[in-house]
Amino acid sequence: GAVVSQHPSRVICKSGTSVKIECRSLDFQATTMFWYRQFPKQSLMLMATSNEGSKATYEQGVEKDKFLINHASLTLSTLTVTSAHPEDSSFYICSAALTSGNHEQYFGPGTRLTVT
């Protein structure tokens, strides 16, 4: 099956710094990638939809200037959390959709961000 990787799997950073998370589709091309966030004991919440070669679409309440998304190729999307604060600590998960067929989505393993 299709494989999606995320890097890093776990990161701890200090308040005020920026953190970049990478999402890669390893064996398929993905025109569209999605970024989700999951707080403890809660479900996944969509943050933004990332389309290759165009600007990302952000969900209501998600600050586009704080969560910078770049989808420069069909296999890579990055999420940068700028000026991170403790309330940004969360589990960030990406998914990549096939460019054809049923556009099935495959999820990465997630990135645990802890802001101290």
Add this chain to the structure above:
Amino acid sequence: DAKTTQPPSMDCAEGRAANLPCNHSTISGNEYVYWYRQIHSQGPQYIIHGLKNNETNEMASLIITEDRKSSTLILPHATLRDTAVYYCIVRPSGSARQLTFGSGTQLTVLP
């Protein structure tokens, strides 16, 4: 996308079948039923999906009622590694749209 309703939690004995129900009474004719699961601290894993016919793969079976207002995911022989949150999601196929996750069912497989 149609909303789904699932019980918050279920237990199942190891080796027995786990039957996870999902109600989706407002499902549209072009919407598929998808099942994903999320093991603790991992990304969601695709299990199975279907439109109106029952489906089976190496992981599970999906039974969809004739009126398509509900479905059941069946894990035929649950193991401890099947302990996870199971999400039932309905959405149209053929489009790269986001998946809307509800609260899912926490399945605990007991030894």
